[in-house]
């Protein structure tokens with residue numbers, strides 16, 4: 001796959017180079033089935049496992065980019081967003097003249113399903129709070145990140161996806177056609193991870209934040225507000241996007257000026273003048 005520069009205001013658009021450059025914009029209208037990963041579909045053309053790349057784009061402040069891919073599945077790489085972040089950093093950004101358009105939350109939008117919860121609230125910048133409560137050996141973890149603080153690349157992007165070894169079928173399914181393996185996921189045994197040390201003691205909840213940021217990218221614009229998620233997953237994340245977009249009184253499109261270095265990064269695009277971010281598909 002390749003990342004190419006895109007015009008201001010065009011958002012994140014996937015392009016299937018194996019299907020006459022058929023384009024699927026990353027927005028709520030094109031969300032397909034969601035189980036262990038998030039997929040997009042338009043006119044029966046599918047793009048699967050979009051969340052890690054979308055997360056890297058939002059986390060790095062890339063608003064406008066064309067994602068060329070020659071098959072239906074994005075590369076899983078090491079199960080995190082770090083390889084995407086490194087590739088984007090390598091080619092750099094280009095600041096665009098138009099101000100960034102954000103989706104500014106005006107009043108709370110909440111989705112609850114049993115003990116799962118996700119809510120979006122008004123607030124400055126883009127903050128995410130996440131609580132998980134999984135069976136042992138993960139247990140309860142919580143974390144909070146402010147995306148304006150330029151912490152995404154070091155604190156969130158390296159966190160890998162995970163699965164329980166006892167649940168082989170789920171590992172096979174985890175949204176990946178090829179299935180999960182020790183190279184692209186943390187494999188959990190009864191006593192902890194079976195494939196090496198964790199990158200963070202709370203890597204699991206950090207990965208959930210990574211997924212959430214990627215799924216909320218499907219709002220079509222960067223969120224301006226505070227997101228709180230408890231025991232959620234892709235289905236809850238995308239349900240929240242759908243509810244938010246439907247409730248037209250809950251948000252407005254705002255134009256954000258460049259202030260800090262982080263905000264400046266936000267208005268940038270992948271810079272095709274320097275080179276294209278190329279990522280080897282597996």
Ligand SMILES: [Zn+2]
Pocket residue numbers: 051052161207211
């Ligand atoms: Zn994930």
